[in-house]
Amino acid sequence: MAHLRVEGLNGYYGHSQILWNLSFKAEEEEVIAIVGSNGAGKTTLLKALSGLLSARSGTIEFGGQRIDRFPPHRIVGLGLSQIPEGGGIFPFMTVLENLKMGAFLPSNWKKISKNLEFVFQLFPDLRERKHQMAGTLSGGERQMLGIGKGLMASPKLLMMDEPSWGLAPKLVLRVFDTIHEIKRRKVTILLVEQNVYHALSMASRAYVLENGRIVLEGASEALMGNELVQRSYLGA
Numbered sequence: 001m002a003h004l005r006v007e008g009l010n011g012y013y014g015h016s017q018i019l020w021n022l023s024f025k026a027e028e029e030e031v032i033a034i035v036g037s038n039g040a041g042k043t044t045l046l047k048a049l050s051g052l053l054s055a056r057s058g059t060i061e062f063g064g065q066r067i068d069r070f071p072p073h074r075i076v077g078l079g080l081s082q083i084p085e086g087g088g089i090f091p092f093m094t095v096l097e098n099l100k101m102g103a104f105l106p107s108n109w110k111k112i113s114k115n116l117e118f119v120f121q122l123f124p125d126l127r128e129r130k131h132q133m134a135g136t137l138s139g140g141e142r143q144m145l146g147i148g149k150g151l152m153a154s155p156k157l158l159m160m161d162e163p164s165w166g167l168a169p170k171l172v173l174r175v176f177d178t179i180h181e182i183k184r185r186k187v188t189i190l191l192v193e194q195n196v197y198h199a200l201s202m203a204s205r206a207y208v209l210e211n212g213r214i215v216l217e218g219a220s221e222a223l224m225g226n227e228l229v230q231r232s233y234l235g236a
Contacts, residue, residue, distance in 0.1 A: 020213045021058070050082045050159070089145050092133065159190045176198050196229065200220040208223070
């Protein structure tokens with residue numbers, strides 16, 4: 001049984017259809033990439049999975065349980081956590097306060113110390129800046145804080161929306177090193193990225209999204225050699 005299974009998902013903003021009959025799955029402890037250009041519907045898909053956007057039709061199952069009619073807090077409580085584009089931090093709160101906000105559900109309160117230590121091991125800079133206002137952090141540090149906040153929810157499946165967005169090349173490599181370390185902790189990862197090369201290098205399987213439709217899917221290695229992917233996304 002797939003850890004996450006989406007079947008025939010259709011999503012709308014008002015009367016405008018954004019997602020068209022999407023079907024895909026992620027197995028436990030797998031890294032899946034959803035790649036595509038700006039406006040392809042990637043962020044809308046994550047909102048639907050998180051319960052922030054109601055699906056017009058189709059089903060979403062997580063851990064064998066249907067969740068497409070659940071409110072967001074209940075979905076987070078089941079272990080499905082999203083890191084929004086830009087990290088989703090609270091700029092007028094400290095680094096430590098932001099991290100604790102990631103553990104807002106009572107089920108995570110007993111794990112705060114353990115999860116904090118894990119985050120600080122991943123990002124030593126955050127330990128040094130834990131009493132600093134989040135809005136004064138650099139772009140790279142804000143992204144690390146956003147990832148850390150997501151990890152404070154003890155996710156079974158972590159959805160990451162454009163984690164390399166706006167970062168310098170050196171910081172992009174650090175972000176993907178971090179994703180690799182999270183993968184080693186046996187967390188299932190759904191990685192939404194415009195940086196197709198890095199996403200395919202990290203994931204075992206991938207789906208290519210265009211205009212709200214999945215147009216290609218398969219093993220990442222195979223997609224890396226696909227002519228359409230090379231021409232449209234890899235600059236070949």
